Amino acid sequence: xxxxxxxxxxxxxxxxxxxxxxFDFRNLKIHEALRIFLETFRLPGEAQIIERIxxxxxxxxxxxxxxxxxSGFANVDSAFILSYAIIILNVDQHxxxxxxxxxxxxxxxxxxxxxxxxxxxxxxMLQDIFKSISENEIKMPDEHMGELxxxxxxxxxxxxxxxxxxxxxxxxxxxxxxxxxxLIWGPTVAALSFVFDTALDDDVTGKSIDxxxxxxxxxxxxxxxxxxxxxxxxxxxFTGLLATGESPEAMTVQFxxxxxxxxxxxxxxxxxHTHGDIxxxxxxNILECILQLYKANLMPSSLYQAFDFVQGHVQVQMEERLxxxxxxxxxxSIFSLLNADTTGRGPTTQELEAQRQAKACVQECxxxxxxxxSKYLQEDSLTELVHWLILLSSGPQxxxxxxxxxxxxxxxxxxxxxxxxxxxxxxxxxxLWGPVHNHLNSLISPATSNTFLVERAIxxxxxxxxxxxxxxxxxxxxIHSTIMxxxxxxxxxxxxxxxxxxGLFEIIRASIGSEITLENWRVIFALLEMSGAGTKPxxxxxxxxxxxxxxxxxxxxxxxxxSSVAVTDSxxxxxxxxxxxxxxxxxxxxxxxxxLGVAASTxxxxxxxxxxx
Numbered sequence: 001x002x003x004x005x006x007x008x009x010x011x012x013x014x015x016x017x018x019x020x021x022x023f024d025f026r027n028l029k030i031h032e033a034l035r036i037f038l039e040t041f042r043l044p045g046e047a048q049i050i051e052r053i054x055x056x057x058x059x060x061x062x063x064x065x066x067x068x069x070x071s072g073f074a075n076v077d078s079a080f081i082l083s084y085a086i087i088i089l090n091v092d093q094h095x096x097x098x099x100x101x102x103x104x105x106x107x108x109x110x111x112x113x114x115x116x117x118x119x120x121x122x123x124x125m126l127q128d129i130f131k132s133i134s135e136n137e138i139k140m141p142d143e144h145m146g147e148l149x150x151x152x153x154x155x156x157x158x159x160x161x162x163x164x165x166x167x168x169x170x171x172x173x174x175x176x177x178x179x180x181x182x183l184i185w186g187p188t189v190a191a192l193s194f195v196f197d198t199a200l201d202d203d204v205t206g207k208s209i210d211x212x213x214x215x216x217x218x219x220x221x222x223x224x225x226x227x228x229x230x231x232x233x234x235x236x237x238f239t240g241l242l243a244t245g246e247s248p249e250a251m252t253v254q255f256x257x258x259x260x261x262x263x264x265x266x267x268x269x270x271x272x273h274t275h276g277d278i279x280x281x282x283x284x285n286i287l288e289c290i291l292q293l294y295k296a297n298l299m300p301s302s303l304y305q306a307f308d309f310v311q312g313h314v315q316v317q318m319e320e321r322l323x324x325x326x327x328x329x330x331x332x333s334i335f336s337l338l339n340a341d342t343t344g345r346g347p348t349t350q351e352l353e354a355q356r357q358a359k360a361c362v363q364e365c366x367x368x369x370x371x372x373x374s375k376y377l378q379e380d381s382l383t384e385l386v387h388w389l390i391l392l393s394s395g396p397q398x399x400x401x402x403x404x405x406x407x408x409x410x411x412x413x414x415x416x417x418x419x420x421x422x423x424x425x426x427x428x429x430x431x432l433w434g435p436v437h438n439h440l441n442s443l444i445s446p447a448t449s450n451t452f453l454v455e456r457a458i459x460x461x462x463x464x465x466x467x468x469x470x471x472x473x474x475x476x477x478x479i480h481s482t483i484m485x486x487x488x489x490x491x492x493x494x495x496x497x498x499x500x501x502x503g504l505f506e507i508i509r510a511s512i513g514s515e516i517t518l519e520n521w522r523v524i525f526a527l528l529e530m531s532g533a534g535t536k537p538x539x540x541x542x543x544x545x546x547x548x549x550x551x552x553x554x555x556x557x558x559x560x561x562x563s564s565v566a567v568t569d570s571x572x573x574x575x576x577x578x579x580x581x582x583x584x585x586x587x588x589x590x591x592x593x594x595x596l597g598v599a600a601s602t603x604x605x606x607x608x609x610x611x612x613x
Contacts, residue, residue, distance in 0.1 A: 004049070013052070016056050021060060023060070027068075030083065042140045043140065073121075075117055082116075086129060109127070177222075178222045182227070185215060185227045186230075196264075212267060219275075224278070228278050233282060236286065239264045241255065248297065253355065255298075255354075256355055256361070257354040262361040273373075277380075306459075372424060374420075382432070395443050418460070426471060433478065437481050440460065441484045444458060444487070444488065447488065450495040464478055465478050465503070479507065486530060497531035498531075501531050507524065
């Protein structure tokens with residue numbers, strides 16, 4: 001049984017009265033009140049039931065609407081008659097199954113003559129009613145479809161919100177806020193994303209962004225990293241920066257010409273700056289967006305300059321090195337030249353404006369501060385940032401293992417950002433150094449040819465060693481890690497010898513007034529001998545207990561983290577022990593070698609932490 005049929009029965013009159021009283025008709029005209037009333041249930045077709053329902057409606061409206069709106073009615077019966085007439089007018093104006101000519105405003109006014117207790121209703125009121133009903137049909141709930149249904153439900157929700165009574169609760173109720181938010185954040189973010197993606201009105205778009213900010217604030221307050229990560233991932237997708245297959249120029253134009261993309265980028269970076277302490281998985285998407293900004297040449301110009309010991313700075317190029325084109329014939333060369341002349345064109349005015357908008361947007365986002373201000377991050381977020389920088393700056397072997405595409409210059413960008421983060425957090429290096437050390441070793445030790453990535457890894461290692469001189473208790477371990485440079489292949493060592501020598505010079509100069517252990521001095525002089533004198537890189541030996549014979553082993557991909565290692569030069573059968581030698585041993589073939597005992601301390605670094613400045 002439907003609501004209208006139930007309420008229209010004589011025995012249920014008391015339910016009908018209470019139902020009608022639930023409506024607030026204050027400051028509403030009669031047709032406005034009737035529209036709200038009839039949109040909540042299906043009005044039955046039986047005349048007696050309609051009469052009973054409309055009688056109750058008219059009486060409640062007369063009592064609650066106010067004299068400003070009821071002054072034109074002689075009594076309750078007049079309100080009932082006009083309510084009935086409005087229902088008939090609604091059917092007449094919007095019934096598609098009738099061929100009878102629809103009444104006009106004059107006919108509607110004429111039909112109401114003398115019905116207001118033998119008087120006429122005010123014509124202005126009747127004209128207002130006719131215009132409202134003819135232009136906007138009163139539809140029953142089961143007739144609501146599409147946008148009309150959604151609009152109706154939205155209006156109902158707003159009306160219920162206005163009438164809601166908020167009861168004061170005990171402070172203990174806040175204990176459940178975190179649980180409640182963890183249950184509703186998924187649908188909330190999905191709804192905000194849908195509205196933002198489909199909205200055409202700037203006001204609606206702004207409210208969606210405001211919703212993202214509020215969700216981020218709540219998730220940060222309760223430390224819900226998974227919620228904040230999903231929010232950042234959604235925003236990164238809306239920036240359009242993660243779209244693959246587009247050239248940097250096309251991506252710049254698309255980003256600069258799309259208001260939503262720029263608005264989302266500002267929001268994403270603002271949230272990362274404000275609530276970076278709870279970022280975890282979201283760092284990966286932010287870093288991928290930053291890489292696209294690098295490729296599009298939208299980052300600040302200073303970030304395209306990488307530190308170099310020899311040249312001061314080197315350019316971080318984002319273009320892949322293209323293979324040399326094969327020699328072409330005369331006609332092919334002429335055709336290529338003509339084709340370039342006819343098809344080449346400069347950017348249009350709209351494209352130049354889009355590029356300007358894109359650069360201005362990135363400047364407002366301050367992406368470089370994510371790394372320079374990383375010293376303010378909590379350790380969990382900082383560790384996650386370093387983890388993703390290490391993963392994204394990996395060499396080709398790691399990318400092949402993870403089945404991801406390797407780009408040398410992308411890895412170079414991330415290793416430069418990694419160096420920035422580590423240097424900014426050198427006072428709490430204990431938790432970071434283990435993964436960073438192993439990562440640099442994985443790039444340097446197995447290198448068979450000199451690449452830009454290997455060069456930058458070597459410079460990064462030496463930069464860290466220079467900056468850590470005198471900063472105990474990590475200084476000795478970081479300087480000692482330069483022993484991995486002794487594992488370089490001869491060709492790679494030769495091409496990087498100048499950088500290594502300059503880096504070692506900076507270490508020695510920085511050590512004035514500081515104490516460097518004897519073992520580290522041996523590593524430094526061994527590196528100087530290798531890179532400065534051009535000698536063959538020494539072999540790395542692992543010390544073993546006296547009961548086991550020493551075996552010569554070459555370390556390739558594993559980091560140097562054994563309890564102790566030694567560097568030996570076996571070029572001659574007998575070598576005079578120098579001032580830096582600590583052990584002279586004689587083999588069965590009467591061969592003696594100079595052994596430099598070096599104590600490794602990278603393991604202890606991994607467990608030590610310091611508070612930041």
